[in-house]
Amino acid sequence: MQRGGRPKHSFWEEGGFQRIRENGKQVASCVKCKKIINNTAEQRLKSHRKSCIWENSDSISESEDNFNITLFKKRRNRSGSYDDNNNSDLKRGSYDEAATPSSSIQLKKEKHPYFKKFCKILRLAYEVPSEVKLSTTLLEKAHDKFTDRKVNLKEKKGTLLFCKNVAQTNGLEIIAITKTRNDTLFLKSWILGEECDYISNYLQMINESSSIALKKYYISVYAVISFINVSKNNRILDSTSASPLLSESISMWHFNCHLETVDTLIAATHDDSLEIKINRLLNAVKSTDIEEELVKRGGDTLSSVKQDAQFLYYSKLSVCLNNLPLLRQILGEGLGKFNRETTLNIFDDVFENNLKESVSVFDFLSKFITRNSGNDFNIADAIEDWFKLRLLLKNDYFLDIIDNELKKIITPQALTANFLHPLYRGSYFMKMSKYSNIVYEFLIDELDDTGLQELECFKNSKGLFAKLITKTTCSKTLWSIASEQNPNLSMLAQSLLKIPAYTIKFNQYDLGKNLPEKLVPKFTDVFYNLKFMNAN
Known part of the structure; x- marks a missing residue:
């Protein structure tokens, strides 16, 4: 009969702890890290076991293997059907299948101690399949599963989007997806040399993609959205010069991605002469008494400028525009002095208007990008915004662009x-x-x-x-x-009204890296199929 003290519990042996005495008190010693735990409550020991597993997961010691074997035996003894439930071919097959794509884990990483340790924690009896098995039998099985997969959606008409993977370093990766009001589904991907290869193969890629959409998802494609302006290149959509097999591709509606237009406008509205003026003004103010006076009056300092390459120019414009009224006050009160050219710019209405127009354009484009992140942003919404922008502008230079x-x-x-x-x-x-x-x-x-x-x-x-x-x-x-x-x-x-105004920009690392060339297409197909299947 136990008399006083902390009640015994089963996690001492199951968790891998030894009972020792220190200063007349019973404490727990972890067999993995040899740490002494004074509080021997079951919950405290379980908490340590979790943290200890992660802290020491860089190597798998012999004592740890012994501990795992002991723990495995105890669990097995608790349930006589352990082997039947966990080592059956059916169960192992499902685990192998789940391990095959493993999201973005490269095949060689599957044998890494960290990954194997993680699998052991989840299911002690499971052995991670070899790289050879993953790259042959299991990859083939996963690829066949998605190739043969058919989904009968409620909607029978959809759009085709040609998207670009901006992180692809080896050539140009194009991902074709079909989009309905409620679903986005992967069709096919290509690795091409450069954009001219995409343009020359554009109609053929539409034919391949629309055929897959019809066969796998029973979706008829009626519109195509491309990440570049294909229709203006080499009269590619000229029905008189196309083969009969491609006539259906030409008859579809073709659109350009409005987000690509935003990127083009951000670059096109960058005024070099205006940037020279604002750089001179910011440098003239930097680390001077005038800058201190600006701060006192609630102005922006040069440190307020965002250093992100995409936003640097427009951030400087915004800082200058916000500071102009204060700089005029400071100079008017005789609290500072600039050279003649900088002073003229500060009081120049044309300079101020150019700043306002530039900032307005960038603010609009930034909001446009944010709106495009919504699933329901379509070509009708985009057209509305573009005409609003035209009404905002007074500067002929910007209007022409x-x-x-x-x-x-x-x-x-x-x-x-x-x-x-x-x-x-x-x-x-x-x-x-x-x-x-x-x-x-x-x-x-x-x-x-x-x-x-x-x-x-x-x-x-x-x-x-x-x-x-x-x-x-x-x-x-x-x-x-x-x-x-x-x-x-x-x-x-x-x-x-179901046609989206944009394609999707992928920022996915090179899926084919460290893989044999013959495996890349199948592995890529499995990856993107899973990506979109989980997103819907």
Whole structure:
């Protein structure tokens, strides 16, 4: 009978602790790290066992192996069916299958002590398969599983996105995915030499991707979004010069990624002459009494400038713009002095306006990027934002740059999508014949007589639309309700309003690194299939 003291528990032996006495008191000694634990409560010993495992996981000692064997035997003795439950071919097969892709773990890392130790903690009896088995039998099995996988989705129409892996160092990696309103699914990936190879193979890649989408997911692709402007290169979409096999690819709607347009505009609106002026101004203020006075008055210092390469220029613009009113006050009060050129810039309205325009453009582009991170941001939303930007600008220099880029993304389909959105209805451009003619010509080509009658009702808010437009600005809701009485126009509107404004930028390390060349395609397919399957 136990008399007083701390009650005994089973984790002494199971956890690998020895009972010893120190200063007349019973304490626990860890067989793994030899640490003395004064508090011998079960929870305290369990807590130490977890931390001790991780702290000492760089090597697997002989004593640890003995401990694992002891622990394994104890667990096995508790359940006579241990071997049946954990070492069966069925169980082992499922563990092997799970270990095959292991997300982004390289095959050679599977035999690393850290990884093997982790597997031992999760399932003591499991042995990690060899690199040879992983790269042959198991990889083949995983690849076949995804190749043969078929998913019958509710939606039967989808868009095709050609995305770029910006982290790929060995050539240009293109990832094709198909997107519906609720699902994003991997189709195929390619490693090409450079962008010109992508352009020359563009239509063939569409054919391959759309064929996979139809075969595996029963999705018919009707629109393609590309990370570069393919349609302007070598008249690639000229139906008169294409082979009959590629005619279906040409008949699809083709779009450019609006995020690529943002990147282009950030670079194009970088004004070198303006940057020279702001650098001189910032350097003139740095570490002077004027800078101290600026701080007292709530101004920004040079240390406020973000050093990120992408934001450095615009951060300097913002600091200068915020400091201009304060600098004028300080100079007006005779508390500082600059050279003549810098002083003239501080009081120059043109210089200030250029700063304001540049900062406004960058703020807009930054917000555009943020909005694009939402799953529902489509071409109608993007067109609305681009026309808002044009109204903000007064500087002809910026307007010319913006207009030159917008020519590549303001397509008939994008304008029509904005017009058919109940919140936008083309309010920024339908009063301009240049754009309204494009919209109506597209609608006449796409709709039959019944559809054109439905269009007339929508345009003039008649019939069902008289009530719907006042009740909701949600395009999904409006066109879902309107589909029964206005099926033709609703079908077109729903198709247009599901087209995303952007592709996805992947930042995935080189999947083929340290792999035999023949394994790269299969391993890449398995990786991306898992990535998108888990994301949906």
